[in-house]
Amino acid sequence: MFDKILIANRGEIALRVIRACREMGIPSVAVHSTADSDAMHVRMADETICIGPASGAESYLSIPAIISACEVTGATAIHPGYGFLSENQRFVQIVEDHDITFIGPSAEHISMMGDKITAKETAKELGIPCVPGSAGGVATLEEAKQIGADFGYPVIIKATAGGGGRGMKVATSEAEMERAFLTARSEAKAAFGNDEVYIEKYLQKPRHIEIQVFGDGQGGGVHLGERDCSLQRRHQKVFEEAPGPSITASERARIGKICADAIAQMGYRGAGTVEFLYEDGEFYFIEMNTRLQVEHPVTEAIFGVDLVREQIRVAAGEKLSFTQDDLKINGHAIEVRINAEKLPEFRPSPGTISHFHAPGGLGVRMDSALYDGYRIPPYYDSLIAKLIVHGRDRPEALARLNRALGELIVDGVDTTVPLFHALLQEKDIHTGEYNIHWLEKWLESGPLS
Numbered sequence: 001m002f003d004k005i006l007i008a009n010r011g012e013i014a015l016r017v018i019r020a021c022r023e024m025g026i027p028s029v030a031v032h033s034t035a036d037s038d039a040m041h042v043r044m045a046d047e048t049i050c051i052g053p054a055s056g057a058e059s060y061l062s063i064p065a066i067i068s069a070c071e072v073t074g075a076t077a078i079h080p081g082y083g084f085l086s087e088n089q090r091f092v093q094i095v096e097d098h099d100i101t102f103i104g105p106s107a108e109h110i111s112m113m114g115d116k117i118t119a120k121e122t123a124k125e126l127g128i129p130c131v132p133g134s135a136g137g138v139a140t141l142e143e144a145k146q147i148g149a150d151f152g153y154p155v156i157i158k159a160t161a162g163g164g165g166r167g168m169k170v171a172t173s174e175a176e177m178e179r180a181f182l183t184a185r186s187e188a189k190a191a192f193g194n195d196e197v198y199i200e201k202y203l204q205k206p207r208h209i210e211i212q213v214f215g216d217g218q219g220g221g222v223h224l225g226e227r228d229c230s231l232q233r234r235h236q237k238v239f240e241e242a243p244g245p246s247i248t249a250s251e252r253a254r255i256g257k258i259c260a261d262a263i264a265q266m267g268y269r270g271a272g273t274v275e276f277l278y279e280d281g282e283f284y285f286i287e288m289n290t291r292l293q294v295e296h297p298v299t300e301a302i303f304g305v306d307l308v309r310e311q312i313r314v315a316a317g318e319k320l321s322f323t324q325d326d327l328k329i330n331g332h333a334i335e336v337r338i339n340a341e342k343l344p345e346f347r348p349s350p351g352t353i354s355h356f357h358a359p360g361g362l363g364v365r366m367d368s369a370l371y372d373g374y375r376i377p378p379y380y381d382s383l384i385a386k387l388i389v390h391g392r393d394r395p396e397a398l399a400r401l402n403r404a405l406g407e408l409i410v411d412g413v414d415t416t417v418p419l420f421h422a423l424l425q426e427k428d429i430h431t432g433e434y435n436i437h438w439l440e441k442w443l444e445s446g447p448l449s
């Protein structure tokens, strides 16, 4: 096992990793920018090191600063958390070249999934069902129109180097194709320095269902069911749950096995998420994320496993602490992401927390790096807390969410908490009848103003 783990991240996810390290008896190193000297992750780690100025680019995203921090502190492994350098294949290569262990997949698996065409080709070869569309990149408008004619409109044009919703354009007819195709290409070029695009049949009312997978890097793979993350605003998830309200046990077993077998075949190591669109009882692969996700706690809640501990174990060459047969779903879990943002515009609202009180009690978990008097810096993501509730079934989880939100106190800054109080008044949230467009449509109807 590792002698010391450096956490190349901040905020609640840095605390999450520090907690796993402490339970495993592994000393932790927090890195921080000058803006984060008083941050909770710095207070909680065994050792700390300042790696640069406030800007993320010069601190949490600085590869030389992080490698130097390992050399100075003697850390032998790096946990990247999510975001920042977690899916940067160049970083992983450099880490390995310095004989430091990256707690995550190989550089090869990261780059394979970072290129969305390669990811889809790989998925297809491994028997994962994909959205119908172009075989690889589409270079010319003529080709794009042919794909439109072959698959039927509407279609969606996506950047090969994109992902997470950046650089996508929908064309609802051949007349719209020229504009959509050329715009998608030029936006892809500007955003990613790569203008390659591919085309898929556009699904009009899908749910976002993602399968949590884990590989031991030695040919073993398991799945931990799905999360429904359909409630999103501008490609940012706001409410996630497991199990998915629309997914049956037999669907879960079938798609789960397909993903677990694929992970095993690939020799994948660590945590991963296979993202699908789900419509009319069918799963369609869109992307794979090669990191631990923000919403991993809902999966931890219903399976009773510590996913960060498992990441550390497999990175150290140990076996997973469970087999597929050990994994049984217990109840229902929901996570809401609480951001320091002013509604109804979701405008970032950094500032000083004059008072903070976390909810507690049965089935309540609060992952947050807030404390009384903490000053939220304006330089980073506005996520300040994740509230995760667990109940015996979905209605109990929803009631617990309502109760826990009522106990939560975050004074001094505006937060997205009122959004969740309002959501809990909605019938569709209680019946679970929502898709990827539900939240934005609901917000347009003005429930917060």
Ligand code: MV4
Pocket: 131, 156, 163, 164, 165, 166, 200, 201, 202, 203, 204, 208, 229, 230, 232, 235, 277, 286, 287, 436, 437
């Ligand atoms: C799609 C789609 C419909 N059809 N692909 C957006 C994020 C990126 N991961 C993929 N995305 C989509 N791909 C096809 N073929 C609709 C979306 C989409 C979406 C997906 C998941 C959650 C929220 C979304 C919001 C808008 C569009």
